[in-house]
């Protein structure tokens with residue numbers, strides 16, 4: 001089983017050329033949506049949303065604001081992982097309302113933790129909040145990359161894009177969101193030469209330090 005996982009992880013690579021004629025099935029998309037939602041987040045607050053784009057005209061518009069990387073045009077779908085711009089006491093209270101609703105936990109059991117979170121988040125400067133929520137977005141990215149590998153979906157994580165221009169084009173600020181990271185997903189083109197390249201990684205013994 002462990003070998004299977006490693007084989008899947010070795011199979012995946014940052015796809016440079018997608019086959020524009022191949023589309024993800026609804027079943028695969030649904031797996032990606034669920035996996036995004038199942039990502040672990042700090043305190044379980046899920047300060048994230050994911051935009052899914054597949055419209056060819058819209059994907060074309062993304063190319064110039066993605067450092068001319070045409071994966072965003074040729075991929076089946078472009079996933080834009082966004083963070084919530086406002087994490088205030090109402091946001092935190094809504095989370096605890098959900099806990100009560102789903103687990104039927106009495107509110108009084110949760111209230112001291114809830115108060116702690118409300119107070120700790122109200123003390124955070126906006127830069128600190130941004131870093132915190134951006135970290136959660138990268139967790140979702142990692143989760144999705146692994147799920148893609150297991151599901152034999154090709155993917156390219158993309159940091160080389162202009163977040164302000166994405167926010168403007170997709171009207172993300174109006175939705176209380178800002179774009180953090182992009183993930184192009186679909187199927188590799190047969191002639192993507194990168195698919196045959198050896199993985200460039202340090203030796204495991206170089207990156208792991210075992211302490212007895």
Ligand SMILES: Cc1cc2nc3c(=O)[nH]c(=O)nc-3n(C[C@H](O)[C@H](O)[C@H](O)COP(=O)(O)O)c2cc1C
Nearest residue numbers: 012013014015016069156157158159160161199200
């Ligand atoms: C956060 C992040 C951002 C990345 N941004 C880009 C990008 O903008 N364009 C690109 O072609 N690859 C991008 N990559 C892919 C990396 O270059 C690639 O994962 C790395 O070289 C290791 O290669 P592999 O994923 O094929 O094993 C990004 C990867 C990560 C994790």
